[in-house]
Amino acid sequence: MGQKFMKSDAKRVISLPDNAKAWAEEIGPSESDNYLAHTIKLLERRIFKIQNKPYLILTQKYTERQGSWLEEYPSARLISMERNHCTIFFPPGKEYGDKHARLFIAHELGHIAYHITHEGSMDGLKSSSEERDETEELFAWEFAFHLLSEKSAYYEKVQNEKVQNENNPYIIKDSDLVSNIKNFMAELHKDSNELIEKLERKLDQ
Secondary structure, eight states, rough: OOOOEEEETEEEEEEEOOOOOHHHHSSSSSSSSSHHHHHHHHHHHHHHHHHOOOOOOEEOOOOGGGTTTHHOOOOOOOEOOOOOOOEEEOOOOHHOHHHHHHHHHOOOHHHHHHHHHHHSSSTTOOTSSOOOHHHHHHHHHHHHHHHHHHHHHHHHHHSSSSSSGGGOTTTOHHHHHHHHHHHHHHSSSSTHHHHHHHHHHHHHH
16 A cells, blocks of 8 residues: 655645555556657756756646547647646547657647747747647647657667567658658648648758
């Protein structure tokens, strides 16, 4: 039995492991859906250096309670309700596959990178339900492409020879990545053709 910890401000009870081994067993295994964890940690560190205060970027699969969001946000949803953190909700991998889940999260991280670049702090970060202008959307998709392209090149270089490229969810060909992004842009944005053409021109530069 784990110890109970009462969080007074939220008035809820959180179960904690009651010994060192239980703690290690709980947080030791690598989570298969903990996508882009290293990138998120580096982005948090960069934000801290810029605004001189900590900021957490959390990721979480949609729960049954949030299942209705899939209709309105079929990819991922960024929720920003506090000054010190935000949460990126994304569909379970079985809905789209690991590669698409990573693309969804990378796109939302692009919005965060855009905001800290232009505002100098995380105050006022827009949630997915708020309108974002075309420049920000283009930045977020371009960021997603370059981030996953960079990571694919890295994993392709260091992967074990026994692992085939097509079986490694971390490796995506640039052509497939562009195709996936264009498909999701068409699905998520009204009048997407012009936006897609602008992104293609940026990626060709």
